[in-house]
Amino acid sequence: MKVIEAIKAIPNPQKYRYSIIIASCTLFFSPFLFLPGLVDNPDLCGKVCIRRFYLFFPGISPGDVASKMQVAAIGVYILSFILITTFFFGRMWCGYICPVGGLPELVSRTFSDKWKIEYRALPQVPIRYGYFSVYLTLMPMLGISACTLCNFITIPRIFDAFSGNPKGLAFALSAVGLVNLALLFLLGFFATKGRAYCQFLCPIGAIDGLVNRLGAKLRFTRRIRVERSRCTGCNICARNCMTGAIKMVDRIAVVDQLSCMTCHECVDVCDWGAIDWRAAPLDEDPKRKKKGIDFHPQPQWQAVYVTPASKNKQT
Amino acid sequence: MALIRFLLMAMVIIGCIQAVFAAQRHPDPDGCFSCHSLEGLDYIDKEGVLRSASINKQHYYSALHGSVPCKDCHRKIRDYPHKVENGEVDCGESCHVEEPSEGEPYTHKAVVKEYKNSVHGHGWSKGLTGGNRLKEEKKATDPSCRFCHSNDLYISEAELPKFKESFDHLDSECGSCHQGEVWLGQFGGHILRRFIGSRWNKNDHNQMCNNCHADPIRMAKVELEDKETGDKEKVGPRFILASDSYATTLHGRLLETNVMQGASCIDCHAPKGLRHGVLRDEEKEASTHAKNLAETCAQSDCHGYATHPLNHRFVKTDVHDIDMIPISNQIAPRDQSRLESGWIKALIALLPIIIILGGGSLLWWLFGGKKKSVTFAVFGGDAFQEKMIGRKPKRKIKKKVRQETKPTPDKKEGENNEK
Numbered sequence: 001m002k003v004i005e006a007i008k009a010i011p012n013p014q015k016y017r018y019s020i021i022i023a024s025c026t027l028f029f030s031p032f033l034f035l036p037g038l039v040d041n042p043d044l045c046g047k048v049c050i051r052r053f054y055l056f057f058p059g060i061s062p063g064d065v066a067s068k069m070q071v072a073a074i075g076v077y078i079l080s081f082i083l084i085t086t087f088f089f090g091r092m093w094c095g096y097i098c099p100v101g102g103l104p105e106l107v108s109r110t111f112s113d114k115w116k117i118e119y120r121a122l123p124q125v126p127i128r129y130g131y132f133s134v135y136l137t138l139m140p141m142l143g144i145s146a147c148t149l150c151n152f153i154t155i156p157r158i159f160d161a162f163s164g165n166p167k168g169l170a171f172a173l174s175a176v177g178l179v180n181l182a183l184l185f186l187l188g189f190f191a192t193k194g195r196a197y198c199q200f201l202c203p204i205g206a207i208d209g210l211v212n213r214l215g216a217k218l219r220f221t222r223r224i225r226v227e228r229s230r231c232t233g234c235n236i237c238a239r240n241c242m243t244g245a246i247k248m249v250d251r252i253a254v255v256d257q258l259s260c261m262t263c264h265e266c267v268d269v270c271d272w273g274a275i276d277w278r279a280a281p282l283d284e285d286p287k288r289k290k291k292g293i294d295f296h297p298q299p300q301w302q303a304v305y306v307t308p309a310s311k312n313k314q315t
Numbered sequence: 316m317a318l319i320r321f322l323l324m325a326m327v328i329i330g331c332i333q334a335v336f337a338a339q340r341h342p343d344p345d346g347c348f349s350c351h352s353l354e355g356l357d358y359i360d361k362e363g364v365l366r367s368a369s370i371n372k373q374h375y376y377s378a379l380h381g382s383v384p385c386k387d388c389h390r391k392i393r394d395y396p397h398k399v400e401n402g403e404v405d406c407g408e409s410c411h412v413e414e415p416s417e418g419e420p421y422t423h424k425a426v427v428k429e430y431k432n433s434v435h436g437h438g439w440s441k442g443l444t445g446g447n448r449l450k451e452e453k454k455a456t457d458p459s460c461r462f463c464h465s466n467d468l469y470i471s472e473a474e475l476p477k478f479k480e481s482f483d484h485l486d487s488e489c490g491s492c493h494q495g496e497v498w499l500g501q502f503g504g505h506i507l508r509r510f511i512g513s514r515w516n517k518n519d520h521n522q523m524c525n526n527c528h529a530d531p532i533r534m535a536k537v538e539l540e541d542k543e544t545g546d547k548e549k550v551g552p553r554f555i556l557a558s559d560s561y562a563t564t565l566h567g568r569l570l571e572t573n574v575m576q577g578a579s580c581i582d583c584h585a586p587k588g589l590r591h592g593v594l595r596d597e598e599k600e601a602s603t604h605a606k607n608l609a610e611t612c613a614q615s616d617c618h619g620y621a622t623h624p625l626n627h628r629f630v631k632t633d634v635h636d637i638d639m640i641p642i643s644n645q646i647a648p649r650d651q652s653r654l655e656s657g658w659i660k661a662l663i664a665l666l667p668i669i670i671i672l673g674g675g676s677l678l679w680w681l682f683g684g685k686k687k688s689v690t691f692a693v694f695g696g697d698a699f700q701e702k703m704i705g706r707k708p709k710r711k712i713k714k715k716v717r718q719e720t721k722p723t724p725d726k727k728e729g730e731n732n733e734k
Contacts, residue, residue: 059623118695173641
């Protein structure tokens with residue numbers, strides 16, 4: 001009964017989000033393998049891989065890059081599609097679809113928060129982009145295969161193992177596979193909200209975050225934006241944010257667009273409508289002014305943190 | 316003589332084109348088929364094994380050597396009936412087919428020479444094919460020619476339509492330079508097949524290697540011989556499980572899904588020459604020797620940047636990583652070195668944390684959880700409260716209660732907003 005109550009307590013939009021993640025797990029993974037099956041691939045590796053073709057090697061020529069992209073042609077299309085949607089609508093792939101990040105999140109949410117590791121207070125951006133640059137340049141140069149620490153292998157193999165595919169079990173029992181599983185537990189299942197792997201180690205997350213931040217300054221793009229004058233500083237959004245993108249600065253919520261996954265969770269819990277997934281109003285000037293004073297001024301939906309002081313200087 | 320030779324060559328070419336259905340066009344100058352085409356031509360050999368000497372004419376004529384008369388290879392057979400031992404074939408002999416530009420008889424000598432120098436060329440291949448078939452199948456660890464090359468179809472069935480279509484245009488396309496009926500008639504088809512592509516793709520090559528190397532029980536019996544001292548030593552798990560570890564790499568996974576940019580076994584182990592010279596890593600001429608690795612990886616369409624000096628560690632990426640193979644694999648000899656791997660050490664470090672967190676979650680789920688906990692998370696909960704929420708952790712609040720008399724900065728900002 002406790003479980004049913006807990007499910008009932010989930011806000012409706014989040015129920016849809018969880019359902020989409022469960023659906024994408026069945027579409028992407030064994031035993032159905034529907035989407036990889038369309039291109040005759042048994043997993044998310046090889047020609048579907050979206051994590052390898054941009055690795056940098058000293059002395060790499062445009063021809064080499066082209067041939068890498070040709071090998072992983074489907075992966076290139078998928079990543080381009082992800083980045084384009086991110087630019088306009090925020091990180092839809094990461095938050096709503098990605099089964100590799102979504103599964104640990106859902107599993108983590110079923111455990112009590114008491115016995116978890118809280119990663120959200122760590123300096124996310126330096127760690128993520130530090131590791132990302134090591135992943136891009138140093139690891140290939142040193143001969144550490146990008147495939148060894150990859151959740152896009154680990155999680156499909158778990159599903160393989162449960163679907164009776166011996167390949168899955170073989171990976172899960174190998175030394176590399178066991179360490180990957182351990183990391184899945186530590187950075188996924190036993191992390192608060194289960195998104196630590198996405199935040200620290202996932203290269204797709206790192207690229208997606210950059211594109212998200214890039215598009216955030218434009219007014220027409222949809223992002224999680226805060227209306228500062230409505231924020232009461234109750235910090236419920238920051239506590240519920242699965243990525244740790246919301247930080248209370250001077251008791252007002254501030255969203256870090258490098259980390260935000262547009263999951264909408266903060267919007268669902270805010271009682272004051274101070275945070276929303278939306279574009280900024282197109283007309284910046286308030287409509288009703290009298291003697292220089294705004295009456296019912298238009299909300300200042302901000303995606304990127306702007307201090308009131310610097311805002312005053314601009315105007 | 317010239318006429319006979321011409322006729323034979325014409326037959327070779329016709330055999331190439333209509334490989335599958337032209338059985339009746341092939342003569343059998345030595346009359347071997349008068350007996351060997353009979354069904355049920357079986358005998359029991361010295362080892363007591365029932366063996367079949369029947370040859371299906373149609374299969375034979377459609378095959379790679381279908382146009383070569385039997386005696387061209389089975390040279391020791393002169394009389395009828397012949398001894399079984401005389402059926403032996405030496406693939407290093409030259410055969411009657413002449414290469415037009417040089418006018419010399421074709422021979423597999425170069426391949427046989429390269430192969431004999433290779434790591435596979437030390438064992439049963441000395442007898443090459445015929446005589447040792449039985450022993451080869453039962454105990455051999457080194458393959459002979461026949462072991463890998465059975466008398467396959469000259470053109471694979473998949474490529475036959477493409478071959479036929481191209482053959483129709485042979486006159487107009489090759490004929491502008493290579494004039495004369497002799498060339499077009501004798502070698503056009505032969506060269507065309509080479510252009511259309513080798514009969515085997517990379518997956519077929521891998522399958523050939525895997526016929527032996529994917530069998531760990533068989534591979535565990537292999538002994539490697541030291542060239543200088545002659546000492547023999549048993550192979551380790553890296554060798555025994557080489558096929559399995561290859562399958563976990565991107566090289567293997569690409570080929571598994573028919574993306575032909577993946578590297579096959581011989582792409583790295585015998586990239587040069589006639590592609591039979593597989594050598595041990597320790598040999599200086601080996602393509603997989605530490606000094607030659609960069610060149611091997613930098614082959615066309617592969618890792619062109621591998622020769623760059625900064626990539627000297629990249630070329631040593633372990634493409635037969637034993638850590639990708641289940642540690643529970645019983646076939647590989649128990650080897651302590653497997654436990655010395657960094658991955659195992661990492662696992663030993665991480666496992667206790669997982670057990671604590673997992674056990675704690677389970678116990679909390681069973682017995683606790685009724686009372687809502689004040690602190691969230693075992694590790695990092697306080698840091699989150701402090702840095703993200705902006706609350707002081709409980710124990711610090713008590714200490715600083717008296718100091719919090721100064722106005723907080725957010726109040727000032729609130730005033731600014733009002734203005």
